[in-house]
Amino acid sequence: MALNPVVADVTARIIERSRATRTDYLRRMDAARDSGAGRAKLSCANWAHAFAGQTIADKLTAMDGSKPNVGVVTAYNDMLSAHQPFERFPEVIRKAVREVGATAQVAGGTPAMCDGVTQGRPGMELSLFSRDAIAMATGVALTHDAFDAAMMLGVCDKIVPGLFMGALAFGHLPVVFAPAGPMPSGIPNAEKARVRALYAQNKVDRATLLQSEIGSYHSPGTCTFYGTANSNQMMMELGGLHLPSTAFVHPETGLRDALTAAAARRAVELARSGQGRMADVVSEKTIVNMIVALLATGGSTNHAIHLVAMARAAGVLIDWTDMDQLSSATPLLARVYPNGSADVNAFQAAGGVAFVARELAQAGNLHTDVMTVMGQGIEAYFQEPSLVDGELVWRDGVSESLDRDILRPASDPFDREGGLRLVQGDLGRAVIKISAVKPENRIVEAPAAVFETQEDALEAFKAGKLDRDVVVVLRFQGPKANGMPELHSLSPALSVLQDKGFKVAFVTDGRMSGASGKTPAAIHVSPEALAGGPLAHVRDGDVIRLDAEAGVLTTVGGLDLNARPAARRSQAHAEGASWGYGRELFAAFRHVVTTAEEGASVCFAFPIGAGGHADAPPDPNLVDRTVDA
Incomplete structure (x- = not known):
């Protein structure tokens, strides 16, 4: 099938826009590769330190000097159900690579906070920043420069994007991601x-x-709704960084351990062949495939931020216009909660990732000429694994959906376009996930009720002050203000108002959860209020129109927002966002973080390559306003 012309045009635009930064990134990765294997550059004392704590057998293998060493970066903890299985993965990996004459070491660990625990709590204000902290921790782990390949162990919201970004700094190595799978x-x-x-x-x-x-x-495993964690797994597969169809295999199965072992052996094969380095796997075409996979399955809105930062780590520059245009040409193939009633286990049973990959490729929505950890081309991702007499075997995935209420072919999709839209106007640019919003609820025009904390909005709801047609505006929730927390705690209240028959919408410079639901929500409004964005000028009673169908987010009645003074955060809110629960440790992040549409990143707050450098001095205009704003 010929490539969809919209996909082709958007890809060409991304390639041209990224020409300088991508060229510089590849130049740096080529230089790292050409400098030789890390173990060959380490002194005898360095190498002895690296293996001092290993088994005698591994020391003997390492002393050979020619055997690959796989560095494992793990986000294990048992606070996250999805990451609890990673406790046993390192030993599975070590055993697997020993069988093929190699070694593996846990190079380091990263933080991995659970958004499900911190929802509505102060800790949520560290959630987005934890992504860049994870990227930095991944860099610290791999900077030992003792590895010929790497494996990333992570599943959940900010963890996979952070591992992805950090690993790309070592893109001269092959990197394989190994997930843990969903709970039953x-x-x-x-x-x-x-x-x-x-x-x-x-x-x-x-x-x-x-x-x-x-x-x-x-139980152990990923939460079963299709939020950010499971969207991560879909994208890692269509991005060619998993073994095929490994995302949604339960953790407590023999198949799961067999896949982990196979991923480890594949990392060794790639190291020996000199093929499949991450810098080549993650190209402009790969990033487009990941966006399409997200859109075709109604994935998490958080990736309107994460994907921008992830792409930048590979020198690829994307924006919300790219995502919006790809969405217009991407068929919606899946209905998984919150976009339907089924969970990811039902999605997997109906055909899963292999079915989606084949349908999108055959419809011309995916680039098939990409490099993956399985080799050139995407056809391997049409397959599924199984255990036969204890051996891992691969077979073609189903050619027809086994449940058309959950999964449909590209020829008969749930919707002719994907689940994400760009909305813009005099209130700025924002994104909205419409795949879970019924068509009759996608256009709202109503007076604004303006708040600066979730608690204030919930109090107004409980007092009945929002029992009307209303656009709830929650500002001072952007990355510079308080780290851009998810605001999922408001979802039940907004849903109740909508169920009462009121026209309800939500507008914020913060984020919603990956489980963004049935109420229309224009989120990630950029520029944010604290940086002088238009939301700072909105007042109670201003009529706002959110039209997801036409891509409009604007005030009504000819208001001149710039003629008004900007609102200032209350002192209590400003001070509360700057300390306690570890928030004081991230003050520097609030100083330099980029806008939401630029990925809300501190890793890429300054230009890298193409004439820029990462240690450029701070912009004096980027002042921390956590107290005085």
Whole structure:
């Protein structure tokens, strides 16, 4: 199938826009590769330090000097159910590579916070910044320069983007990502949402809510809704960094361990062949494939930020216009909660990633001429693994969906376009996930109710002050203000208002969860209020129009927002966002972080390459306003 012309045009534009930065990135990776294997550059004392704690057998292999050494970067902790299985993965990896005459070492660990624990809490204000901290930790781990390949162990929201960004700094190496898989299905997602809505209205008690939540989140593995964590896994597969169809295999199975071992052996094969370095796998075409995979499955809005930063780590420059235009040409193939009632286990059973990959490729929505960790081309990702008499074998995935309520072919999609739209106007630029929003709810024009904290908005809801057609505006939630927390705690309240028959929309310079739901929400508004964005000039009662169909986010009635003085954050909110729960440790991040559309990154706050350099002096105009704004 010929490549879709929109995909071709957007890709060509990205290649041209990225020409200087991509060329510089590849130049640096070529120089790192040409400097030779890390173990050959280390002195005897360096090499002895690296293996002092290893087994005698591994020391003997390492002393040979020609055997590959795989560096493992792990985000293991047992606070995240999705990461708990990683406790056993290093030994699985070591055993696998020993069988093929190589060694593996845990090079380092990264932080991995659970957004499910920190939702609505002060710790959520560190969540987005943790992505860049993870990238930096990955860099620290791999800078030992003792590795011929690397493996990344991570699944969840900010963790995979951070590992991806950090690993690309060592893109001269082959890098394989090894996931842990989802937990088995718990109570139905619709039932979970129903109980949350009842609790928001004080119609059930906390014990009832807790019982429901425990029924949803109940065992090792990724949460089963299609939020940021599972969107990560979809993108790693279509980005060619997983073994095929490994994303949604349960952690407590023999197949899971077999896939982890196979990934480790593949990393060794790539190291020996000199092929498949991450810098070549992650190209402009790869980034486009990842965006298309996200859009075709109704994935997380968080990736409107993460993908920008991830691409920049490879010297590739993308923006929300690119995503919006790709969305217009991408068929929506999946309905997975919150875009439907099914979870990722049902999605996998219906055909999963292999079905999506084949359908998108055959429809001309994917670049098939890309490099992956499986080699040249994307056809390997049409396959699925299984265990036959204890041996890992691969077979073609299903050619037809086994449940068309969950998964459809490109010839008969749920929607002719993907789940993400750009909206813009005199309030700035924002994104909205429409795949979960019914068509009759996609256009809202109503008076604004303006808040600067989630708590204030929830208090107004509980007091009945929002029982009307309303656009809830929550500002001072951007990366410079307080780290751009997810605002998922407001979702049940907004859903209740919409269910009462009111026209309701949400507009914010913060983020929503990867589980952004049925209420229309224009999020990531850029520029943010604290940086002088238009939201700082909005007042209660201003009529706002959010038209997701036409891509409009604007005030109504000819308001001149610039003629008004900008609102200032309350002193209490400003001071509260600057200290406590570790927030004081990230003051420097708030100084230099880029805008949401630039990836909300501190790793790429200054130009890298093409005449720039990463240690450029700070812009004096980027002042920290956490207290005085």
